[in-house]
Amino acid sequence: HKRIGILTSGGDCAGLNAAIRAVVHRAIDTYNWEPIGIFRATQGLMERPIGAVKLTIPLVDRLLVMGGTYLGTTNKGNPFAFPMENGELLDRSPEIIEGYHQLGLDAIVGIGGDGSLAILRKICQQGGMNFVAIPKTIDNDVGVTEHSIGFDTAVNIATEALDRLHFTAASHSRAMILEVMGRDAGHIAISAGIAGGADVILIPEIPYTIANLCERIRLRQLEGKNYSLIIVSEAVKTECGEIVQVDTNRYGGIGHYLATKIAAASGAETRVTTLGHTQRGGMPSPLDRLIASAFGVAAVDLIAEEKFDRMVAWQRREVISVPIEEAISQYCAVNPQSTLVKTARGLGIYLGD
Ligand code: F6P
Secondary structure (H helix, E strand, O other): OOOEEEEEOOOOOOOHHHHHHHHHHHHHHHOOOEEEEEEEOHHHHHHHOOOOEEEOOOHHHHHHHOOOOOOOOOOOOOOOEEEEEOEEEEEHHHHHHHHHHOOOOEEEEEOHHHHHHHHHHHHHHHHOOOOOEEEOOOOOOOOOOOOOOOOHHHHHHHHHHHHHHHHHHHHHOOEEEEEEEEOOHHHHHHHHHOOOOOOEEEOOOOOOOOHHHHHHHHHHHHHHOOOOEEEEEEOOOOOOEEOOOOOOHHOOOOHHHHHHHHHHHHHOHHHHEOHHHOOOOOOHHHHHHHHHHHHHHHHHHHHOOOOOOEEEEEOEEEEEEEHHHHHHHHOOOOOOHHHHHHHHHHHHOEEOO
């Protein structure tokens, strides 16, 4: 009989609850273990009394389709330099370690992106805690795994936004700019851009120029198409390899910066949509539910096999596991030589130079 903890850390995304549900099912149905949900990432383990709840099948059963995370999360504080009310930064990892042992946990499943998984791993190593990781992030930038929970739903939302923008753009003969998330990577932009039929895709991995971008808009005008759809990752900062310091006070972000520049250079009327956190909220897509369910089951199996310090990963239609170290040391940006980049170029999409 084992008692295992589960927590969600870093930013939320769609599919976290499906993973929690899968962990609880596997732990109870297959192994007759006791799963304990820890609230607000590692914060639940810092609190006294400890912020945790015994998870049961009836409690998690409706979670499959719910957005957000039932357990709550936070990306406010690095536990090694946790911001206290008096403004001090305190190392609170000893309290987390103590909380784990007080709860009598045999292992912990942590769902997070590369940043929060690295922090969790360090705490677990220091505290003799058995740790198994599940990758999640709408940015899809965790190395080694082809899928992370939340990415597919975010791409669906961004694609739907482009689908909607097509019609209003055409009606008003405008250049519509859609700014999507991605933190430092262009995965959401390139995937949704291709799926949603964008004319221009800007990602941080490939430099562009306003002049060439406007040339694409002009070519469309010559073809009799008076509107254009431009999708840009929030991470885009460079124009032709030069870092453009986007003055956020003046422009509000890269989308607004582009709108001003494109209007000035091409005369096109521009409008901006910034999707923001709509990409993280709402019901998970079927694919995210599948990935989350498979990851949850596999994570519990790793604990049964006593294979710790490992992350479940998706590779070639299978869930495998890899050392966490390997995953967090291999940041995954969009490869400029990848199939998706070739596809976009093959479709005549302007994707930089
Ligand atoms: O990493 C996920 C992500 O949604 C990024 O795409 C985005 O830049 C960031 O988190 C937003 O963070 P917050 O929720 O703190 O605004």
